[in-house]
Amino acid sequence: MTDALPLLQALVRLASVTPRSEGALDRVQEWLERAGFTCWRLPFQAPETAAVDNLFARLGTTAPHFCFAGHVDVVPPGDESRWTHPPFAAEICDGNLYGRGAVDMKGSVAAFCAAATDFAADHEAGFPGSISLLITGDEEGPSINGTVKVLEWMAANGHVPTVCLVGEPSSSERLGDTIKIGRRGSLNAKLTVYGVQGHAAYPHKADNPIPKLVRMLDALASEALDQGNDAFEPSTLAITGIDTGNPAANIIPDRVTAAFNVRFNSEYTRASLERWITDRCDRVRSAMGGEYRIEFSSNADSFVTQPGPLVDTVVAAVREATGLEPALTTGGGTSDARFIKNYCPVIEFGPVNQTIHQTDEHIPIVELEATRHIYRLILDRYFS
Template sequence: MTSALNVSALASDLIRHPSVSPDPGETQIALGATLSALGFEVFHLPYGEGEERTPNLFARRGKGKPHLCFAGHTDVVPPGGGGWQHGPFEGAVEDGVLYGRGACDMKGAIAAFVSAVSTVLEKTPEPKGSISLLITGDEEGPAQFGTKKVLEWMQAHDQIPDFCVVGEPTNPASMGEVIKIGRRGSINVRITVRGKQGHVAYPHRADNPVHRLIAILSELTAEPLDQGSEWFEPSSLQVTSIDVGNTATNVIPAEAAARLNIRFNDLHSGKALHEWIETVSRKHAPDCDVDARISGESFLTKPGPELEALRMAVRDVTGREPKLDTGGGTSDARFIALYCPVAEFGLVGASMHQIDEHVTVADLDTLTCVYERLLERTVA
């Protein structure tokens, strides 16, 4: 019979494996060993070469339906400068608080899931459904050789789950406040306008690219993109940089560039926004360059049985009715949504990426109980 595993001890152990993105792999080796002892079949799936080489892990226990997957990442952001009251990779617990890089984003959630699984298996050694983990080592980085690649492998090997829970820290201040059921899409664009350099006193001999760029940006920002939709707030276009590189006061520059980002809802696609920006830009500067990178499309998991099971698990354990939300930045859920329904629920994220990142042991216990209740409602 499986013995239940202590969540704070598991989280501390994971933190003690430094894993600045991309995780060099030791964290996942330790996690894989723990999962193997719980009866999981573990697959280590590294992708990429050289400095881009990224460790990934997929583990599954059982073959039946339904198939519930927990997704997350072992990589963390750099610890920054000094000032930590405990070392960022010590995994120290003091006065009921666990400190360390990744405590809330998101090694704590990974530990909570493993602890919840061990408790469920102690009660029900052979669940009716199957349980899996999809763990990447590059969520905090470019996200090119992580979850996307593992999902391709999962599809090729008939391992796509019926529902996936991502353990990102979703709660602003207290456990049970928010379940993320979608995210806005994100597109980054660089517009480069070329003109003709010249003396400011003789503008007829030059072509000022700054003026053309200002006209482009003015039109792009003149009106709101939309008023929002049923589940999403209005899309947002933000100019993040205007670069000319001109140190002289009497020279019309030869080139000007701007960068912008759009966080867009389900009324748009990245492709359509790219085409719109290109059309507006070429109206004012026909030979300009418009380079776009779509980080992810918007996605939404509409309320259904799986989401209701998660909502009820949160309510049962925390006593709160969680808000179903689509705000915030991007996460690896944007990749998972292409394959199966996905939602996010994790710890309180107030200290993520900060000096003295931390989580209370009480919140770790609460999250473990939520995951345990979800497992009982679905696969046990």
């Protein structure tokens, strides 16, 4: 049995805050090449972005092709003086390994590296298919030079997986209680309402855009987008900022801008959601006059992976290892699964997410080992 702990400690000790790798991919590559995997380093850099290093590794050349996907980049640790254990020391205390990325998601990377190399060692004579690992350094950042571009390279070079498991920390309270079978989409909007600047003492000589914006935001936020469906909870809209750019208390501004984000389910496409939003803004403009502009941006559509061999295999492995019946959910934020779903069925399974992105992020060592064990069971079941 291969122990995932040494690899996790080595990874946590490398301060690979997005977009820096700091040698983390070197450690993973060395681990996998010793087990017979062929590795490709795939650096990408779009214009006006930071360069990002990525790794793709594969054992075998035939189908079915099972892919593990994950990332070694981490969010900044914040004020390091507030950590009980230094964020990049990988210290062990009371059965827990502490450090930034211990759960999100170097723990899963170490666990599926250990599971995959274990499986390879037990099948030196070969097995019917292939295993690969897609490891990026751009998941916590803009997600431009990471998984998206690696997938394009994989498609161009004959490496499209049959199925994929992303090792995001999906579990809520206990390891195995939750599997993500999809994600909501995410749409950002910047709404600007225009008016005429003037003195606050003479509002009739100005055209104040703020009441119009407030009315538009009320129309958007007070109405339920939908009631959800069997796979998804209801869509949500959150106002995230309002700005007049106005430092003076006695000036009516000539414009005001608001930002909001919509997490939407499969009841909408991006296009239909944009129509829903602009329809309500148009109604306010018709009633109150004036002009507005709205800018949309999104790189995440909603998706759900339907029941089938991948879902069945992971559920059975979790049930065997933990005795739990995992909930199949689509909640939470976004992950790189939103890109992978364009190529093959994908789900997410990993450790408990209680301390991700927090001070004193940590993973119990028994949970790391249990995660490794479940990943190994998944491989055994998938290729049996």
